[in-house]
Amino acid sequence: MRLESGRLILRTTDRNDKTELFAYRSDKETNKYQGWIPETIEDVETFIGKIAKHINVPGSWFQFSIIEKESQKIVGDLGVHFWDKENKQVEIGCTLNKKYQKKGYATESLRTVITYLFTTLNKHRIFASIDPNNENSIRLFERIGFRKEAHFVESLFINGKWEDDLIYSLIEKDWEKIGKDREKIHLTHN
């Protein structure tokens, strides 16, 4: 599975990505709002082993590695959770290596995958679960056009603590309206 936008390639994460993935995913400060932070390279191997082999399988997580075309380096990853049994709703999340933040790569990656999910896979609703203190992530999803739907209080038990959870969502007909600046993407399936 491969998607391409102006500056980026998004392709299925595979075992060869483990070293690069570990390098930025193990950064505890940058990822302090994430539920999963690997302690060892074996944690990353286990994580990669659990990723769905194919995209669009109900109940599964699919993972893209985000590659900067210019350097051919992995700059981050983007997860897609095929959430409901009707297979019309999807949860989405993105992590960038700190070195590659603030260049618009998360916005470009998400717009690309969102376009694919709505136009090729005919999804109805895409949502994100965000820690209320994660200002970069809130700005990211608001910039793309997601609507704040809920603030759940102490609804997630993460690393031994009850945490609040914001839910942001985008439905297909709203994406249609705001899609003027939709990413131009090139798809390759395999």
Ligand SMILES: CC(C)(COP(=O)(O)OP(=O)(O)OC[C@H]1O[C@@H](n2cnc3c(N)ncnc32)[C@H](O)[C@@H]1OP(=O)(O)O)[C@@H](O)C(=O)NCCC(=O)NCCS
């Ligand atoms: C959430 C996260 C992916 C957001 O990354 P980000 O770098 O802020 O977002 P983008 O890559 O889209 O970059 C947008 C920023 O780059 C700036 N920018 C600079 N050059 C740009 C360009 N050429 N094009 C677009 N934006 C550019 C924008 O102004 C914007 O800055 P702002 O947020 O201060 O307004 C990142 O903070 C992260 O990985 N955090 C750790 C993991 C995490 O918590 N993930 C959330 C899970 S839901």
